[in-house]
Amino acid sequence: MRKLRRVVICGAGISGLSCAAFLARNGWQVTVVDHARGPRPQGYMIDFFGPGWLPADSLGIIPRLHELGYRVQRLDYVDRKGESRASLPLAKFANVARGELISLLRPDLELAIREVLPPDLDLRYGCTVSAVRQSSESVIVTLDDGGSLEADLLIGADGIHSAVRELVFGPEDEFLHYLGFQVGAYSFHDSDLAARIGDRVAVTDTRSEAMFF
Numbered sequence: 168m169r170k171l172r173r174v175v176i177c178g179a180g181i182s183g184l185s186c187a188a189f190l191a192r193n194g195w196q197v198t199v200v201d202h203a204r205g206p207r208p209q210g211y212m213i214d215f216f217g218p219g220w221l222p223a224d225s226l227g228i229i230p231r232l233h234e235l236g237y238r239v240q241r242l243d244y245v246d247r248k249g250e251s252r253a254s255l256p257l258a259k260f261a262n263v264a265r266g267e268l269i270s271l272l273r274p275d276l277e278l279a280i281r282e283v284l285p286p287d288l289d290l291r292y293g294c295t296v297s298a299v300r301q302s303s304e305s306v307i308v309t310l311d312d313g314g315s316l317e318a319d320l321l322i323g324a325d326g327i328h329s330a331v332r333e334l335v336f337g338p339e340d341e342f343l344h345y346l347g348f349q350v351g352a353y354s355f356h357d358s359d360l361a362a363r364i365g366d367r368v369a370v371t372d373t374r375s376e377a378m379f380f
């Protein structure tokens with residue numbers, strides 16, 4: 168009889184939950200830990216297409232992604248008055264991606280993956296990996312809640328500032344190459360602005376306190 172294989176995944180984001188879903192389907196005993204207190208509802212808009220489509224299809228979540236997604240019709244480059252200076256129909260992007268394109272919020276993508284996890288999967292929020300020790304037989308993962316897990320595989324899916332990478336391979340600055348960009352993303356509710364923007368994405372490179380859409 169084949170021995171049950173055990174995996175610890177650090178990070179319950181897009182890659183961590185996807186790995187969890189596929190490995191659980193293939194008979195692995197899965198534990199996922201994430202340092203966040205729970206799934207984060209905030210996030211930015213992403214265009215989901217390309218290499219991620221195939222695994223999403225295998226997980227059976229494409230219909231759910233369509234349900235959660237937004238029907239964006241076009242992308243407008245706008246000036247500081249909110250007037251369109253250039254416009255691109257999203258159908259052009261969709262054609263290039265053979266129709267396999269969905270615009271949705273990152274937390275909704277995460278939600279769709281979480282929904283297909285087996286209900287008994289060991290998913291622990293508010294917990295992270297604090298030490299890693301490996302032998303030829305297994306990996307011992309120490310958790311910051313004082314517990315420890317023995318596994319056959321540890322996956323670091325904890326994002327760009329991965330703690331697992333640091334614990335196993337060394338300090339982050341040996342691996343991270345800052346390219347000079349920073350991103351800030353937030354969501355807010357404004358029904359008037361939403362009505363003005365409608366079914367398009369507005370992009371601007373203007374820096375002004377007075378943007379009028």
Ligand SMILES: Cc1cc2nc3c(=O)[nH]c(=O)nc-3n(C[C@H](O)[C@H](O)[C@H](O)COP(=O)(O)OP(=O)(O)OC[C@H]3O[C@@H](n4cnc5c(N)ncnc54)[C@H](O)[C@@H]3O)c2cc1C
Nearest residue numbers: 178179180181182183201202203211213214295325326330
């Ligand atoms: C503004 C913006 C727009 C983007 N647009 C697109 C797009 O249009 N299309 C596209 O395909 N991609 C887009 N991306 C990229 C996409 O969001 C990322 O590639 C994707 O989220 C990476 O997934 P991940 O699971 O590797 O990491 P993340 O999604 O970052 O998840 C990491 C998880 O690990 C957890 N974690 C972090 N540190 C620890 C720790 N020490 N211990 C335990 N858990 C930890 C976090 O809480 C999180 O749940 C965009 C990114 C940004 C910032």
